[in-house]
Each structure stands twice: as C-alpha cells, then as structure tokens.
Amino acid sequence: MAEKMLQFVRLQQRQPDKRDAGERRADWEEVYRPFAQEAAATQASRCSQCGVPFCQVHCPLNNNIPDWLKLTAEGRLEEAYEIAAATNTFPEICGRVCPQDRLCEGNCVIEKGFDSVTIGAVEKYITDTAWERGWVKPPKPAMERGQSVGIIGAGPAGMAAAERLRVMGYQVTVYDRHDRAGGLMIYGIPNFKLEKDVVLRRQKQYEDGGIEFSLNVAVGRDVTLGELRNKHDAVLVATGVYKARDIANPGAELPGVVAALDYLIAANRKGLGDAVPEFEGGALNAEGRHVVVVGGGDTAMDCVRTAVRQGAASVTCLYRRDKANMPGSMREVKNAEEEGVIFEWLAAPEAFLGGTAVEAVRAQRMHLGLPDATGRQQVEPIAGALFDLKADLVIKALGFDPEDLPAAFGEPELGVTRWGTLKVDHRTMMTALPGVFAAGDIVRGASLVVWGIRDGRDAADQIHAYIQARAECPAIAAE
Incomplete structure (x- = not known):
C-alpha cells in the first residue's frame, strides 16, 4: 500500500480537464472530459487510507470509498466497480451530480493543506469503464419469489428500491406518470450535468432483469392506490416532490414569470427530441431574452446555465443571501460564473413589473442580521435600497414542496406531516396504511439524488422484512 497510496504528499489534486467556458456555452455536453486510466489511478493514489474515513462517514450511502480508490490505484477496476456498486445503485450518476464539495470531498482528511482526493471523478470513471467493458449486468435473483411489489415513482428512490427488491x-412493477423512467434525473437535471443516455440505459438494464415499467400511469387517475394494494403484496410510494414553491410578490402572475421545473422539463424534453409547444412558442425558451433566476440552490444553477446554452441575451441570478450562505454547490456557482452568469447577492425580488408580460424585476437590497434559532443569520431589508433588473423571462427556483398525495390518491388515511410529506414509522418506513411504504423526497422533503438512493435501498429491506414476516406467520398475514 505504501507504494501505491498516500501520494498526496507529492502529487497535486487534479480534476479531469474542464472544457473551455466558451466551448461549453455552445453545446449541452458535460463540463468535464473523462479521466484517462493513468490519471484516474494517479489521483486515486492520493488517498491517505485513513483509519476513520470521513469521506465514507459523510456519504449518505456510506460508500466504501477508500477501498475502491485503492483498487483503482492498483489498476483493479472490475473489483473497484463491484465495491462501488455494492453500496450505490447509481455510482455513475452520483459521480456526476453529487455535491462532493459538501459531502465526501469536503470532508476528506487531506483537504486542509493538500486538497481533497477527486472522489467524484474517480467514481464516475470506474462506473463508465464498467459500462464500456460490459461488467454492469441486469439484476438477476438467485431464486424467484412469488410475491410482488408495486413502486409508485421511477425516480432515484423508486429505481433503487426496484433494483434491490428484484435481486x-x-x-417488481414501477409505475410513473411520465413517459420515461428516471424522475428528476431525466427531466430535471440538464444534460451538461447528466447526459440522458446515462439514465435511460439503467431503465433498459432493469427491464432486461425482469423489472416491469408501467409508464404514463398516474395513481389516482389511471389506477387507484387500492387497486395496487390488492394487486401487490406491498406498495412503495416514491413520488418525489414536484410542487413548486411560489412567490406572492406583485406581478407574479405576469406572462414570462415561470416555475423552474416547467422550464427545465421543457428544455430536457426538447433535448430528448420531443415536441414541446411551450418551448417552440417561446414561453419556455430563453433565446435572446434577458433572464432573471430567483433562488440560490442547485435548481437555480441548472436554470441559469440552461439559459446560457439557449442563447439568452443576459442571465442574472438573484439571491437574498451572500455567496457563503448559498445552498447550491460551489462548483456549480463557479461554473456558472465562468459561463457568464451575473450574480446579484443579498438581493430579493420585491415585484415583477410589466404590462402584458414581465419587463423587469424590482429587487430589494438585503443584509445579514443576527442568527435565528437554527444558527443561520436572518435576512433583513436595507431601507430604500431598491433597484430594477431588465427581465423578459423570470424563473422562480425557490424549491419544491410535496403534492397533496392523500387527495391525489383518494386515500385520506395516508397521514402527512406539518410540511406535507408522508408520515411514516421511521423504523419500518411504513405509512398509516398497512403494506404501503414511502421513501425519498416524499418523506424527507426535497433533497439529493444520493439520499433518494439511500432511502430506496433502506425501504426495499423493510419491504422484504414485512413480506417475509407475513409469509412466515399466518396470523400477521390475516391482519
């Protein structure tokens, strides 16, 4: 190990080569070029193989990161892939979209002084290599069981649960109201962060493994939850959260003020070759327009960088806190700045101005005050500090809340929390309805892909325990 690892003392951190900002503004390809094998092995060798791996501790999936870094450094890539895939259903996706600067890499023990190991890039390299060399196989069980599970939602949590249950x-049947599997991975995340064939090949792999996808099916409209409960031995609700948080400022109803998810779905559908009337008619197309995006999370970064690629005349991000308090990934902020996005820090929308359509955003300068009960500084307006931003397309990227699933499903017995998320027994992940489980953002609230994967895998284990307990004890099954 001494020969292959601990090389951080002599080797500098190096990410995969980043494409020039001018080049990437003109297309939808990923920002970073792939690692070459030698470069990936060299960067993996910088790992310190520490006794308490904080990278693993701070990964929601507790990935065995030091192990697959060591195997990569030694050129044992197939073994590295097996280790990565043992804990992570989609390592190639997490390698692309996880905010490593806040999770594994941000907690790397060599970060202070030597810069962290490039964990995300190596993870992506390992799994992309596995796909290229045919090491990724469809989920095949050692034995078939007679019981079935219905999963509502084909996003990260639903797909992760489906794969684990199939093994x-x-x-397993996965139901989704959209025409493709993947949830926000397919329709919410732009191509320059996650190319769509990366997601679609997983759907194909799962179908080859015997998982059935029932798409364009909305529970409550095309099928009832009761029918699914009668059809399957257990049901998992993994719908995610899609209800956009709105803003009540004057002028919010003006044409040209749109929700982030509507905008991103239109862009992604266009990229997939679909007919998108709202895009083709100009309502959800930033080309030639002055765009203002309100918000500071990863969704806001997706919107500003999408607008740049659509050929916007100008793109401004309006965020009420400062850069240090921005919830989005700092890498995404840096990429956006390189691509020409203007950031108006400590500024919040006061009103949207215009006649028949939005023409400007009136914004209020803010400052950070004393911390609140959570320890985060409060945001307070600066008296009289108003200014106007030219805008003929305003995108609201303020986050997402749960839809009213009890009403949508026609199941008032489904309990919800005060935030509208589904209420579950966190030990079993079961809702108030026997045999109906829930996982992912619909329980946790809007979160990361990696947390969705974790929740889906955990839910699969709880569903397995539930079904087996009923099979082994007739008294439980009769309840």
Whole structure:
C-alpha cells in the first residue's frame, strides 16, 4: 500500500480537464472530459487510507470509498466497480451530480493543506469503464419469489428500491406518470450535468432483469392506490416532490414569470427530441431574452446555465443571501460564473413589473442580521435600497414542496406531516396504511439524488422484512 497510496504528499489534486467556458456555452455536453486510466489511478493514489474515513462517514450511502480508490490505484477496476456498486445503485450518476464539495470531498482528511482526493471523478470513471467493458449486468435473483411489489415513482428512490427488491427475487412493477423512467434525473437535471443516455440505459438494464415499467400511469387517475394494494403484496410510494414553491410578490402572475421545473422539463424534453409547444412558442425558451433566476440552490444553477446554452441575451441570478450562505454547490456557482452568469447577492425580488408580460424585476437590497434559532443569520431589508433588473423571462427556483398525495390518491388515511410529506414509522418506513411504504423526497422533503438512493435501498429491506414476516406467520398475514 505504501507504494501505491498516500501520494498526496507529492502529487497535486487534479480534476479531469474542464472544457473551455466558451466551448461549453455552445453545446449541452458535460463540463468535464473523462479521466484517462493513468490519471484516474494517479489521483486515486492520493488517498491517505485513513483509519476513520470521513469521506465514507459523510456519504449518505456510506460508500466504501477508500477501498475502491485503492483498487483503482492498483489498476483493479472490475473489483473497484463491484465495491462501488455494492453500496450505490447509481455510482455513475452520483459521480456526476453529487455535491462532493459538501459531502465526501469536503470532508476528506487531506483537504486542509493538500486538497481533497477527486472522489467524484474517480467514481464516475470506474462506473463508465464498467459500462464500456460490459461488467454492469441486469439484476438477476438467485431464486424467484412469488410475491410482488408495486413502486409508485421511477425516480432515484423508486429505481433503487426496484433494483434491490428484484435481486431479492420479487416481481417488481414501477409505475410513473411520465413517459420515461428516471424522475428528476431525466427531466430535471440538464444534460451538461447528466447526459440522458446515462439514465435511460439503467431503465433498459432493469427491464432486461425482469423489472416491469408501467409508464404514463398516474395513481389516482389511471389506477387507484387500492387497486395496487390488492394487486401487490406491498406498495412503495416514491413520488418525489414536484410542487413548486411560489412567490406572492406583485406581478407574479405576469406572462414570462415561470416555475423552474416547467422550464427545465421543457428544455430536457426538447433535448430528448420531443415536441414541446411551450418551448417552440417561446414561453419556455430563453433565446435572446434577458433572464432573471430567483433562488440560490442547485435548481437555480441548472436554470441559469440552461439559459446560457439557449442563447439568452443576459442571465442574472438573484439571491437574498451572500455567496457563503448559498445552498447550491460551489462548483456549480463557479461554473456558472465562468459561463457568464451575473450574480446579484443579498438581493430579493420585491415585484415583477410589466404590462402584458414581465419587463423587469424590482429587487430589494438585503443584509445579514443576527442568527435565528437554527444558527443561520436572518435576512433583513436595507431601507430604500431598491433597484430594477431588465427581465423578459423570470424563473422562480425557490424549491419544491410535496403534492397533496392523500387527495391525489383518494386515500385520506395516508397521514402527512406539518410540511406535507408522508408520515411514516421511521423504523419500518411504513405509512398509516398497512403494506404501503414511502421513501425519498416524499418523506424527507426535497433533497439529493444520493439520499433518494439511500432511502430506496433502506425501504426495499423493510419491504422484504414485512413480506417475509407475513409469509412466515399466518396470523400477521390475516391482519
């Protein structure tokens, strides 16, 4: 190990080569070029193999990161892939979209003084290599079980649960209201962060493994939850959260003021070759327009960088806190700045101005005050500090809340929390309805892909325990 690892003392951190900002503004390809094998092995060798790996501790999936870094440094890539895939259903996706600067890399023990190991880039390299060399196989169980599980939602949590349950031998059907599997991975995240064939090949892999996808099916409209409960031995609700948080400022109803998800879905559908009337008619197309995006999370970064690629005349991000308090990934902020996005820090929308359509955003300068009960500084307006930004397309990227699932599903017994998320027993992940489980953002609230994967895998284990307990004890099954 001494020969292959601990090389951080002599080797500098190096990310994969980043494409020039001018080049990437003109297309939808990913920002970073792939690692070459030698470069990936060299960067993996910088790992200190520490006794308490904080990278692993701070990964929601507790990935065995030091192990697959060591195997990569030694050129044992197939073994590295097996280790990565043992804990992560989609390592190639997490390598692309996880905010490593806040998770594994941000907690790397060599970060102070030597810069962290490039964990995300190596993870992406390992799994992309595995796909190229045919090491990624469809989920095949050692034995088939007679019981079936219905999963509502084909996003990260639903897909992760489906794969794990299929490996256990269950008959799995995934229901989704969209026409493609992947949830926000397919329609919410732009191509320059996650190319769509990366997601779609997983759907194909799962179908080859016997997982059935029932798409364009909305529960409550095309099928009832009761029908799914009668059809399957257990049901998992993994719908995610899609209800956009709105803003009540004057002029918010003006044409040209749109929700972030509507804008991103239109852009992604266009990239997939679909007919998108709202895009083709100009309502959800930033080309030639002055765009203002309100918000500071990763969704806001997706919107500003999408607008740049659509050929916007100008793109401004309006965020009420400062850069240090921005919830989005700092890498994404840096990429956006390189691509020409203007950031108006400590500024919040006061009103949207215009006649028949939005023409400007009136914004209020803010300052950070004393911390609140959570320890985060409060935001307070500066008296009289108003200014106007020219805008004929305003995108609201203020986050997402849960839809009213009890009403949508026609199941008032489904309990919800005060935030509108589904209420579950966190030990079993079961809702108030016997045999109906829930996982992912619909329980946790809007979060990361990696947390969705974690929740889906955990839910699969709880569903397995529930079904097996009923199979082994007739008294439980009769309840």
